[in-house]
Amino acid sequence: MIYVFIQIILPIRYLFYPGDLFWTEQGYRFSWRVMLMEKAGTAFFYVTDPETGKRGEVNNCDFLTPNQEKMMATQPDLILQYAHIIEEEVKSRGIKNPVINAEIYVTLNGSRSKLFIDPEVDLTTLHDDFNSKDWILDN
Numbered sequence: 001m002i003y004v005f006i007q008i009i010l011p012i013r014y015l016f017y018p019g020d021l022f023w024t025e026q027g028y029r030f031s032w033r034v035m036l037m038e039k040a041g042t043a044f045f046y047v048t049d050p051e052t053g054k055r056g057e058v059n060n061c062d063f064l065t066p067n068q069e070k071m072m073a074t075q076p077d078l079i080l081q082y083a084h085i086i087e088e089e090v091k092s093r094g095i096k097n098p099v100i101n102a103e104i105y106v107t108l109n110g111s112r113s114k115l116f117i118d119p120e121v122d123l124t125t126l127h128d129d130f131n132s133k134d135w136i137l138d139n
């Protein structure tokens with residue numbers, strides 16, 4: 001019975017999330033809607049030291065391979081994971097409580113690039129869970 005429940009609910013869970021499934025990708029994995037879109041993006045991450053106010057851009061090549069960077073730029077859960085990796089690295093270099101923001105532009109199915117996530121949100125304050133991600137901007 002549990003097996004049947006999982007096989008029915010898991011593929012349609014995207015219906016419980018607001019917004020465009022292909023844009024937000026909330027509930028996308030393991031759904032019946034895979035392979036229906038083409039998505040590409042460019043991501044710029046910024047670290048701010050709250051004590052000094054200094055802001056610097058992160059060189060993604062220092063942390064990610066080209067393929068990882070390509071995949072991360074369009075998937076919210078990977079964006080969040082990467083922000084936390086940056087946070088740990090920056091903390092190890094002596095910056096306490098860094099603020100990490102990202103400016104990410106994404107194109108979906110050949111449309112013009114649009115801002116993907118709220119660039120004002122401090123990604124270090126967010127955690128990946130099953131709740132709706134309100135930091136993803138509307139398509």
